[in-house]
Amino acid sequence: MAKPFKLAAALEGHKGDARGVTFPAAGTVVSVSRDSTLRTWTAGAGDWLSDVDYESPKYVNSVAWIGGEEGLVAAGGQDASIAVLATALPGRPLKYTLSGHDSNVCALHAAHGQLISGSWDKTARVWQDGVLKHTLAGHTQAIWAVLILGPDVYVTGAADKTIRIWNGSTVVRTLSAHEDVVRGLCAIPGGFASCSNDASIRTWTAAGEPQLTLYGHTNFIYAVAALPSGELLSASEDRSVRVWSGAECVQTITHPCVSVWAVAACADSGDIVSGASDGVVRVFSRDAGRWAAPAVLAAFDERVASFGIAAAELGGINKEKLAGKEALAVPGTKLGEVKMVRAAGTVDAYQWSGSEWDKIGEVVDSVGSQRKQIYEGQEYDFVFDVDIQEGAPPLKLPYRVNENPYDAARRFLERNELPLEYLDQTAQFIEQNTAGVQIGATAPAEDPYGSRYIPGQAAAAPPPTRPAPKLMPQRSFLFFQQIKLPAVAANIAKTNAAVGADALAADDLAALEATLGAATPDGLRSHWPALSAPLLHIAASWPVDKRLAALDVLRIAVAGADATGLAATVTTLFAADSFDPAAPNTAMMALRVLANAFGADAGGSVLADPDIVDQVAAVVRRATPAGPTKLLQVALATLVLNYAVHAVAAADTDTAFALVDPALGLLPALTDAEAKFRGLVALGTLCAAGAEVAEGVRSLGGAQAAATAAEATSDPRVSAAATELRQLLA
Known part of the structure; x- marks a missing residue:
């Protein structure tokens, strides 16, 4: 029997869940995280060294090693793009970015000189040398798993519970054995393996004929990988990595965390690496020469043993009927079996290792590991x-x-x-x-x-009070994301027929309708090149009360604009007087365009131009005396808040100063609770841009404005924000 895997190293550095790992060579690990970074870890003389090689504006969820002379590695995430870095070159530069997906890129795999990506947009895409080769469309929900099985043979697994085998871009077989979302795929000798939220692992021939079904995990299985020995690895929400030889689980490696998201094997050394919800990347080895020091191993075992396990994970528990520790004298019947015993004031869980019972945690009454929920193919x-x-x-x-x-x-x-x-x-x-x-x-x-x-009824009684979170400074932008594309497209076509000489040409309108018909809301930003000209024509030429639908599309698509397109958009909106409070719906939508523009790569640099900041300040002042509508209030407050977020992140005190006075003037005009809350948070965030900015807010009566805002509403969020702002200014 092969030696067991033991901890070789715990790589700490990520500040969020380690969602993806790859182990391209002995002594080299690459990981990606919900902290929006990709890290390369290199084994040194006495420890592993880490560098942040890539930082995304959003979560990074998937990684794949491409290799080659430049040591290419790909990372995908919530910004819908794939970054490819050259890790073998000095500075590990960004080689190129692959764009085309409309939503989160949650799966990557590279083999046979190609890269395949899977996305929440229900498609997989095959890339070769940075160029799109195939788009694989047909799944009805998000594609969570991808695999290149041969030079032009691909496998995809999705939230629609199916696995599809493709020859080029043609489906040759659909497999429907899994009973829940398919989460992972890997190649094995003669075929491939899959795993699912149904807590099963299945193996298949390359043609899709079923082979083994492996049960043992007690919760979602997120990833599978193959060892050079032919053994299989799996990572699960049940806190474990399991090692399988044929149909038998030969080892269970329990982790001191909620979820083990990812697992990978090194072809050179046979070592394995896992990525977990505690942000730690862990390396395990069968080679005793690479095991961690005895004290480190003991500390790891202690962390595992002290980790709280939810009673809900282990079924209903009647503590009074449980045996004491004397029950541990009876050997387990199978590897990984869990036994609960009464201890002094607690219930302890033990797992059979094959030779002894190892403590894996204490059972607690509250839910300790919430299962992620899948809705419309996405994870919540x-x-x-x-x-x-x-x-x-x-x-x-x-x-x-x-x-x-x-x-x-x-x-x-x-x-x-x-x-x-x-x-x-x-x-x-x-x-x-x-x-x-x-x-x-x-x-x-x-x-x-x-x-x-039931909307309109009182919400359920709240649970015990928890410490109030810190609201200021706000660190992330707020965006207006929802849109009903069919209704918007129909509105544009109808209005186009009524605007006379300013109407779009028939060919331009048809092209616009085709683009909107093919796009998804999440993917509109990728269609910016096709949408910008007709949308900016409408924004510049149509009567102010006829532009609403076009601006509605523009506010989503603008996140895909480059610096030139973004500047043209802002210039057009101001030149066409789109912010006239006499047309509040148009003004509201134009403000949403500006707020969402911070989501573009060049958003901060373009919008922080002093001339544009001055115009924005004038728009805020102009709207204030008119008693803006609720939606207009929220749009105004959100735009100011996004400017404040930018000012803090960029240490841009000039922009912060320019917005202090209009932000203070806006606050008394806000009657909507959500708008008032955002306005208060905006002021508090501006204060974090510098001590002199905070002094400006203080000297202009910020504390009194906060108190007045709180007095005019019973909303607890407004009261909390007002209290925090007053404390900042004290």
């Missing part, structure tokens, strides 16, 4: 049921714990065409039923499938 921390009408099916409200509850609530209401009057209640429902949840931390006792909410 919660998916709530929302009852709208008696007898009708509930609507689904998806939510990720890292997002603003008000953004999730607004997205839900807009998608289902529900009144925005329910915004506060829906957001409060989310907050109360996810209280205290942090990524990778203990989740609430509330069952995400058992919670039901």
Whole structure:
């Protein structure tokens, strides 16, 4: 029997979940994380050294080693692009970026001189030498797993529970054996292996004939990989990496974390690497010469043993009927078997290693490892049921714990065409039923499938009070993301027929309709080259009250603009007086365009031009006395907030100073709770741009403005923001 794997090194440096790993050569590991970075780890004389080689504006979720003389490595993530770096060149520069996906790139694999990518946009794409070779379309939900099996043979696995085998861009077989989302694929001798949220691993011939089905994991399985020995590795939400020889699990490596997201093997050394929700990248080896020092191994075992396990993970537990530690005298019946025993005031969980019972944690009553939920092919921390009408099916409200509850609530209401009057209640429902949840931390006792909410009714009683989070400074931009493309496209076509000489030419209108018909909301930014000319023509030429639909598309597409296109957009909006408060809907949408423009690569550099900042300040002052509508209020406050976020990130005190006075003038005009909250956070964030800026806010009466804002509403978020701002200015 092969020696067991033991910890060789724990690589600490990531500040978020390590979502992807690759092990291209002995002594070299590459990892990507929810902290938006790619790190290369190199084994030194006594430790592993790490460098941040790439930093994305959003989460990085997938990685693949391409290799070659330049040591190319690819990383994909939530910005829908794929960055390819040359790790063998000095400075490990960015070689090129692959664009084409419309949403999160969650899977990558490289082999046979090609790279394949899978995305939430329901497509996989095959690239060769930086050029798109194939687009694989046909899955009905997000593609979570990809594999290059031969020079022109590909395998994809998706949230639609199917696996597809492709010859070029043609599907040759669809496999439907898995009962839940397919999460991982890897090549094995003579075929491939797959894993799923159904907690099973399946092996297949290259033609798709089923072979083995492996059970042992107790939760979602996120990744599979093959060892040079022919053994199989799997990584799971049950905190473990498992090693399989044929149909038998020969080792279970329990981790002191919530989720093991990724696993990979080194073809040179036979060592393995895992990436986990605690941000730690761990290397394991069968070679005793590479094992960590005994004290490090003991500390690792202690961390595993002290980790809290949710009772929900192990089924219903009657503590009174559990045996004591004397039960551990009886050997286990299979490797990985879990046994619970009564201890002094606790219930301890032990796992059979094949020779002894190893403690893997203490069972706790609250949910310790929340299973991720899949909705419409995408991953969320919660998916709530929302009852709208008696007898009708509930609507689904998806939510990720890292997002603003008000953004999730607004997205839900807009998608289902529900009144925005329910915004506060829906957001409060989310907050109360996810209280205290942090990524990778203990989740609430509330069952995400058992919670039901009826808009207009009081939300459930809140759980115990938790410490208020720090609201200021805001570190990330807020964007307006929702759009109904078919309705918008129809509106543009209808209006085009009524604007006379300023109408788009028939060919231009047809091209615009074709682009909008083929695009998804998340992918509009990638269609900027085709959309910019007709949209800017409409923004510049059509009557101000006829531009709404075009600006609606522009606000999403603008995130794909380069510096030249972005400058042209801003110039057009101001020249055409799109911010006239007498046309509040148009003004609101034009403000949303500017707010979303911060999502473009050149957003900060273009929008922080002093002339543009002065014009924005004038727009804010102009809108204030008119008693802006609620939607216009939110747009104004969000634009100021995004400018504040930029000013802090770029240490741009000039921009911060220019916006202090208009931001203070805006605050008294805000009657909408969400707008008021964003306005207060904007002021607090501006204060973080420099001590002199904070002094400016203080001297102009910022503390009194905050107090007045809080007095005019009962909204707890506004009160919390006002209190924090006053404390900053004290």
